[in-house]
Amino acid sequence: xxxxxxxxxxxxxxxxxxxxxxxxxxxxxxxxxxxxxxxxxxxxxxxxxxxxxxxxxxxxxxxxxxxxxxxxxxxxxxxxxxxxxxxxxxxxxxxxxxxxxxxxxxxxxxxxxxxxxxxxxxxxxxxxxxxxxxxxxxxxxxxxxxxxxxxxxxxxxxxxxxxxxxxxxxxxxxxxxxxxxxxxxxxxxxxxxxxxxxxxxxxxxxxxxxx
Numbered sequence: 595x596x597x598x599x600x601x602x603x604x605x606x607x608x609x610x611x612x613x614x615x616x617x618x619x620x621x622x623x624x625x626x627x628x629x630x631x632x633x634x635x636x637x638x639x640x641x642x643x644x645x646x647x648x649x650x651x652x653x654x655x656x657x658x659x660x661x662x663x664x665x666x667x668x669x670x671x672x673x674x675x676x677x678x679x680x681x682x683x684x685x686x687x688x689x690x691x692x693x694x695x696x697x698x699x700x701x702x703x704x705x706x707x708x709x710x711x712x713x714x715x716x717x718x719x720x721x722x723x724x725x726x727x728x729x730x731x732x733x734x735x736x737x738x739x740x741x742x743x744x745x746x747x748x749x750x751x752x753x754x755x756x757x758x759x760x761x762x763x764x765x766x767x768x769x770x771x772x773x774x775x776x777x778x779x780x781x782x783x784x785x786x787x788x789x790x791x792x793x794x795x796x797x798x799x800x801x802x803x804x805x
Contacts, residue, residue: 602664605770606650609763611668611777612700613637613649615693616708617715618678618685626719627682630669631658635726637665639714642733642755646707648763655737655747658723659730676781688781696773703764 602610617636621628628636638653638660651662669680677689685693701708718726731745736754747753765773779787 602650604774605765606648606763607668608770608774608777609765610649610651610664611672612693612696612773613707613711614665614668614672615677615685615689616697617711618683619690619693619697620712620715621683621719622685622690624716624719626715627684628715628719628721629683629723630666630680631723632718632721632726633669633683634661634665635659635721635730636711636714636718637662638730638753639718639733640707640710642735643714644706644710645760646704646763647760648704648707653753655744655749655751655753659727659744660733660753674780675777686781688784692773692776696769696776699769700763700765707763 614633614637617633634653637649637651641649641651641653649665651665651668653660653662655661669678672678672689673680676686677692678685697708718729721729731743733744734741734756735744735747736742736756737747737751741756744753
């Protein structure tokens with residue numbers, strides 16, 4: 595059994611969900627369909643490269659290298675909401691709308707994170723799981739306070755990226771609230787809000803109107 599994901603705030607998880615959507619949106623442009631293992635390695639490489647706390651996924655040394663239960667949970671949630679297909683990593687129309695809208699708002703103050711995400715996905719999107727695993731094994735992490743490669747880390751060990759001095763992802767409270775609202779409304783429910791309602795004649799509202 596894998597350990598449970600570290601606790602994230604609602605805002606931190608919303609940021610992580612958005613980053614997964616942005617990764618899937620880029621894959622659509624690249625016409626790439628990375629598998630589950632490759633997606634984990636893409637995000638592990640981002641976490642190892644940036645000086646930001648985001649993405650907030652925690653990784654452990656697992657059967658196929660770095661694995662994040664919190665990332666798996668995010669993928670499952672995005673699938674349940676109708677935003678992506680986790681098997682093909684294909685983004686839906688609603689998922690694409692969310693990714694593009696909030697990236698435009700947030701990228702100016704978080705360029706390092708988005709640039710690292712783009713670079714990691716562009717490099718690895720077409721890789722096989724075996725290729726992604728081989729590369730990840732060479733990344734240096736900190737385990738029990740000592741630097742080791744992922745290959746050298748014991749099974750189940752938390753993989754720390756190194757520096758603990760990481761900046762927060764910059765997002766205003768208003769944008770965070772809007773993002774959480776959009777993520778909480780499934781694609782099907784969102785589509786339902788756009789369907790036209792029944793049109794009535796105002797005469798029907800008059801007292802004594804025939805029914």
